[in-house]
Amino acid sequence: MKKIIAMLLAVMMVLAIAACGNQEAKKVTITSPDDFKGLKVSVQTATTAHDDLQARNEAGLNANIMPYEKVTQCFDDLSLGRVDAVYVDSVVAGYYLAGEESKYQVVWESSEGEPMGFCLSKDNDELGNILESCIDMLYYNGTMAEIAKKHFGYDVTEGVRTVTEEPVIDTSALKTIQEGKLLIGAEVGYPPMEYTDETGLEYIGFDIDIGKELGKLLGLEVEVVNTAWDGIFEGLGKNQYDVVISAVSILPDRQEKYFMTEPYIANKLVIVTLKDAK
Secondary structure, three states, X not given: OHHHHHHHHHHHHHHHHHHHHHHHHHOOOOOOHHHHOOOEEEEEXXXXXXXXXXXXXXXXXOOEEXXXXXXXXXXXXXXXXXXXXXXXXXXXXXXXXXXXXXXXXXEEEOOOOEEEEEEEEHHHXXXXXXXXXXXXXXXXXXXXXXXXXXXXXXXXXXXXXXOOOOOOOOHHHHHHOOOOEEEEEEOOOEOOOEEXXXXXOOEEOHHHHHHHHHHHHHOOEEEEEEOOHHHHHHHHHOOOOOEEEEEEEOXXXXXXXXXXXXXXXXXXXXXXXXXXXX
């Protein structure tokens, strides 16, 4: 019996070593989305990265798309080796690549930027125009650049808007705001745009700070309504908040359905892998 057990253990060890060898052999070099064929690629569901990857699969790419509700889950599974790459916005990737100790790397970046704007209901254009003026003011007085440097380490907003004259903010049209409060819809789980601090009690991030500055300019109390991304536009239609400020990409279909401001920040799609991936 002892000999049989010993033989079984030996066989198991050989199989384990072989499995490790096969695992090493499966490692591939990813230099563009074209290399996703047969690989597990994580994306946050209902994002432009998700849409782009689905379109590539329809064209014959054949990647294994791994959709997650939260972008944090994408990076968690990359860290654990459950996926080969994360397909994500560059503004989010910057958060995970910050610091020399980061275990992640960007191996590809899209050639064209993807602008992001505030999103409101079509019938709320008066508030939309006021918020346009507020964005201009934040560019004009340098606040936008300061917030960007705080959360990204450099001014990612440079070149997005050029405002040479002090904007006029006409608050007389704020009739859509009730009880002196601006309700902002956001998916709080998308660092560094909007997420929670270490205690899990306070909302922080680039968009959160933008919202606070809007409150100062308009003399309004600001409340962030945490909403899952796949239902965030539905909530806007139900008047659960006045505006969505949550890294919303400006896309033609969204411009048809909603009032989209001009860009307040630009973004690109990137591929993130582990640094030791071969």
